[in-house]
Amino acid sequence: MGETSCSCDKCQLKSLFFSHVEAHEMSDICDIKVEKQYSKGETITNEGEPIREFMYMKAGLVKLSKSDIDGKDQIISFSKPFDFVSLLSVFSSKKYKYSVTAIEDTTVCILDLDIVKKHAQQNAMFAMDLMLHISEATDKIILDNLAIKRKHLKGRIAHVLLYFSEYIYKNDEFELPISRREIAEYIGMTTENVIRTLSEFRKDKIIKIFGKDILISDKKRLKNISDFG
Amino acid sequence: MGETSCSCDKCQLKSLFFSHVEAHEMSDICDIKVEKQYSKGETITNEGEPIREFMYMKAGLVKLSKSDIDGKDQIISFSKPFDFVSLLSVFSSKKYKYSVTAIEDTTVCILDLDIVKKHAQQNAMFAMDLMLHISEATDKIILDNLAIKRKHLKGRIAHVLLYFSEYIYKNDEFELPISRREIAEYIGMTTENVIRTLSEFRKDKIIKIFGKDILISDKKRLKNISDFG
DNA sequence: AACAGCGTATAATAAATATCATAAGAATTT
DNA sequence: AAATTCTTATGATATTTATTATACGCTGTT
Incomplete structure (x- = not known):
């Protein structure tokens, strides 16, 4: 400081x-x-x-x-x-x-x-x-938490990725400012499931992962998961 | 109206x-x-x-x-x-x-x-x-939703019962103003699980149920479930 | 009276998520 | 440099929750 x-x-x-x-x-x-x-x-x-x-x-x-x-x-x-x-x-x-x-x-x-x-x-x-x-x-906090609440694990992870990509960094490629554990603390799931789901998105070629660096390669599919999956 | x-x-x-x-x-x-x-x-x-x-x-x-x-x-x-x-x-x-x-x-x-x-x-x-x-x-909305989020099914149901009992009606006996489905819509679980959990609480002699009328007979245990279970 | 619709209820099964265990790499401390 | 701790990662298993099916009582409608 x-x-x-x-x-x-x-x-x-x-x-x-x-x-x-x-x-x-x-x-x-x-x-x-x-x-x-x-x-x-x-x-x-x-x-x-x-x-x-x-x-x-x-x-x-x-x-x-x-x-x-x-x-x-x-x-x-x-x-x-x-x-x-x-x-x-x-x-x-x-x-x-x-x-x-x-x-x-x-x-x-x-x-x-x-x-x-x-x-x-x-x-x-x-x-x-x-x-x-x-x-x-x-209002933003209440609506965002409500949106997360109605989604399942994968939808919540997709939501977080899109949140940082579209709302915070305005870029398909960005460095995650938080750890997997913190994502878990945000969406109310376990750290292991956050890691697993990110790996799954990687295997499905929706995102690329290099440590904390994320690249969203299939935004359409990610949005679909966020909205319906 | x-x-x-x-x-x-x-x-x-x-x-x-x-x-x-x-x-x-x-x-x-x-x-x-x-x-x-x-x-x-x-x-x-x-x-x-x-x-x-x-x-x-x-x-x-x-x-x-x-x-x-x-x-x-x-x-x-x-x-x-x-x-x-x-x-x-x-x-x-x-x-x-x-x-x-x-x-x-x-x-x-x-x-x-x-x-x-x-x-x-x-x-x-x-x-x-x-x-x-x-x-x-x-603030109240944000904190209440946060409290619900960190609990599991039983804890959430206990939370809702205590909310109506202590905060709204200030009585151990009260008439639920909402349906089981609405409780589900509030806590983010399914209607069946709400019903099942209420039945379970009844079997465990924590509450008595007469339709929408609820009587909390073991508040200590209910609070314990809300906080830790 | 017969009927449909809704809320409540319960059980069996399926799916989602958590827990436990293990391990390797990165970061931090000693 | 070694040791410790934290983060990421993955798999096996256990637990929790959702889904599907069925039933029954109540209410309002035809």
Whole structure:
């Protein structure tokens, strides 16, 4: 984890989160901002810890997860910049309900939650912008989990591959940012079955595998498996 | 579905949703309100239809569901008054993403969405109250689905029974508001397995069953199954 | 009254998934 | 460099869950 500096005026995310925040409010918010870098694998927020910051992602990729009593992790979702990530329960909870971990090198902008809250309580358009983002982010999570739930093992694996290919990397070839075990934690199946199914897709010439590098060679069939298989 | 009248001043939910809305705003919002009654089984909102209304529940119980391509339903969650129900995507989508159906006789207060939106955009405290409610409702859905996901058949059935007993009816004895098939649609298992598991619980003297009437006779064991079995 | 449709119920069998065991390569620690 | 741990991989077996079939009671319809 390292710190870097940036200018809020030139921030590419200003228009997304703060389009209705006026200049004098903006400087109040930005004065004590910190931009932090997290390397792949580093924890950004920890389940159970008090929420003191308002964070948004500027670059990278993270996973949201939660541990059960036995210490086994479940992955709730992944988020990239412009998604709303660590903010999900920021306004409705005193403590983080999920952990957020970088699965690629990630840059996060950290603001003071109380100051952001203060301005949201005074600036209705800002509050509505926040609500819009939170709603979209949570809707996406709910719909994605619902889609996974109605599929079987192969369909779930196909879903995950297409998710990274089409939604995250926008490329038929990509490096999986997570391990087979993490895929299992996401789709609710065992690691062995994830590995087996990927091997099966490889044998059926649907994908090529080189360690974490995946190439989707038959997207049509993969989509068919995701939708019906 | 029938219409009844009520007074917003005396509404028990005023303090929950509109505590920061001033009198003159309140009358603007309430002037064209409609209170509707839905009988058990009636549809309140339909997936895909345009969102024109801002609704909140005053009494009853509803299910949120979504149909897949084959017409098979998945139940996302249940909501009772003080939950936020049909509003989940009100501020982030033009169309309902889910259907809402009464599973008990239900009273809903219907306001004009544009008017509510207008006031939220002018009244930051009101906007923040709405955000708080939406966040809490969606958080609950995400966490509940996550809890179900990590359990097996028996644990899921136990979870559902405890959910209705402890969270909805606050009683060891209650009438299931949904069919075995709907339980299956909620937990992602087949109807037969739901029926079989309930029978098994009955044989093991954990519950008593009289049609839709359930009595939990060994809550400790049921909780144990929900947590570990 | 006869009938169809639906929810509940149970059993036998088939299919999907988990568990257990083993092993080899990669990454990390000593 | 050796040792340890983690990840990927595969097979055999056990367990869980789905499918298919059958039946019965209830409700509403003709």
